[in-house]
Amino acid sequence: MEPNKELVEKAKSGDEEAFSLLFEQYKDRIYSLCLRMTGNREDAGDMCQETFIKAFKSIEKFRSHSSFSTWIYRIAINHTKDFIRSKARKRGSPVHALSESRLLIDEANISPQEHALKTERVKIVQQALLELPENMRTPLILFEIENLEYREISRILRLPVGTVKSRIFRAKIALGEILEPLREHLE
Amino acid sequence: MNCRKARRLLVDFEKKKLKGKTEDDLLLHIKDCQRCMSLCRKLETSSLALSEVTSEKIPEGTAANILEAIQERKGNETREKHKRPFLSLKNLTTAGAVAILVAVAIVAGISLMEKPAEKASFSTQEEKSTKQGKVPSKYAEEEAPRSHDFVSTPGSTEKIFEPLVKITDNNYNKDTLREFFDKSALRKEIAKRFTVASAITLRANFEQEIIDKFLDIQSEGNPKDIASQAALTQVIMSYLISGEPVQLPVYLEYAKFNGENAVIIGLAGPRFGSKSNRLKRFDVWVLAPQRFLTNRDSSIMFFLQFIEK
Incomplete structure (x- = not known):
């Protein structure tokens, strides 16, 4: 859902309320994207904050030749990619999923037993996602979890649609290979 | 199918x-x-x-913290603005610097007017940025669109440029390969579109694009063999461009050369000793991939160089 242009224009001219409304519209999507990219709630919160601060600082420079959502997704992805790289450098290895017991699941309306099983499954999948190279993981998350169209992903990542499609295909195959031995736990 | x-x-x-x-x-x-x-x-x-992993909502506390941080920043900016007296030393220094810049701009404008008009008209947005020493931002929407964007924006009529990747049954020799690249519009297109700055910015992207496309067109065969062939292609490309940071890989073809399996790689770069920052030089390397890992030098089968006027 694209915010109306009037709202973006108001935010560009310094209207704080308009920016707060934009924040309300995008906060969940940006947080969710950062969460899937980092696999960690705390880091996702930080990345989300940096994204909106960056957007707030530079919204007056935003030109409407692309959509606001493309613009803000791109800021979030660039910040998160930089963060993942610097974290990997510090640790000397790629960032891996956390062992948070309450990792990334919707807890509403499920029994404790179901909850435990689902927690385990989500943890496995998130771990597998983080094993994918970043250039495959990001298009996959945008396509499968954020449900964006190929065309929008291509604009966000500045890649041809064909490349986006092939990266999603390869990411899914790689993920399938990683998770094939665990398929019965997922069914 | x-x-x-x-x-x-x-x-x-x-x-x-x-x-x-x-x-x-x-x-x-x-x-x-x-x-x-x-x-x-x-x-x-x-x-x-x-399907287990769904989009997740931001915790309320985190959202509130973010809004608070934004408001705090806004408050800081406003306080900063009010704090500064108009005739502070900082303001005077800035005014002085602006005056010097204006004077420099006027002098530069006059000297530009003395140069031939057509040279100025070929200057693209990107060239101008490069001349001004600007570094391309990754938050690209904050800037004007660049002429070489991979993906056209809606309504744009501009053609997308992507590196060319082919696997063919062609069997080239020195003459047919020279003839092929001599007639190719690719060289002119690159010289027209790309500058040294774009070569530096886009090189990693083009390398990745070439490998992606190579994998895309490989539909048959053992996935492990395909992956190792892609890795070898990447190593060969890196080997060829490692000596020159401004070369842009734009062409890859797996074919035959004098009956032997060959990989043909086209690299665009600036002309040596030229003042132009356009990529007017086009190098074509022909290598035998199967010999590359054992002896890199002996794997080079042929080399061609074209210079655009």
Whole structure:
């Protein structure tokens, strides 16, 4: 859902309320994207904050030749990619999923037993996602979890649609290979 | 339907986005093709897994903290503005610097007017940025669109430029290869579109694009062999461009050269000793991939260089 242009224009001219409304519209999507990219709630919160601060600082420079959502997704992805790289450098290895017991699941309306099983499954999948190279993981998350169209992903990542499609295909195959031995736990 | 086409459709098929004849043809192919059937299963596994992971809402506390941080920043900016007296030393210094810049700009303007008009008209946005010493930002929407963007924006009529990747049965020799590149519009297109700055900015992207495309067009064969061939291609490309940071890989063809398997790589770069920052030099390397790992020098079969005027 694209915010109306009037709202973006108001935010560009310094209207704080308009920016707060934009924040309300995008906060969940940006947080969710950062969460899937980092696999960690705390880091996702930080990345989300940096994204909106960056957007707030530079919204007056935003030109409407692309959509606001493309613009803000791109800021979030660039910040998160930089963060993942610097974290990997510090640790000397790629960032891996956390062992948070309450990792990334919707807890509403499920029994404790179901909850435990689902927690385990989500943890496995998130771990597998983080094993994918970043250039495959990001298009996959945008396509499968954020449900964006190929065309929008291509604009966000500045890649041809064909490349986006092939990266999603390869990411899914790689993920399938990683998770094939665990398929019965997922069914 | 062949495997290559089938694989391009598998993700959409698995998402139930295909209809009619395309879906029927794909189903027929999958039924008879073990390899595509196994890919289908992997796609299914990953979709099953990803269905566990859903989009998640931001915790209320985190959202409130972010809003607070934004407001705090806004408050700081406002306080900063009010704090500064108009005739502070900082303001005076800034005013002085601006005056000097204006004077420099006037002098530069006068000297530009003395130069031939057509030279100025060829200067693209990117060249101007480079001349001004600007570094391309990754938050690209904050800037004017660049002439070489991979993806055209809606309504744009500009052609997209992508590196060319082919696997062919061509059997070149020195003359036919020279003739091929002599006639190719690719060189002129690159010289027209790209500058040294774009070579530096886009090099990693083009390298990745070439490998992606190479993998895309490899539909048959053992996945491990394909992956190792892609890795070897990447190593060969890196070897060729490592000595020169401003070379842009734009062409890759697996073919034959004098009957032997060869990889042909086209690299665009600036002309040596020229003042122009356009990529007017086009190098063509022909290498024998099977010899590359044992002896890099002996793997070079042929080399060509073209210079655009």
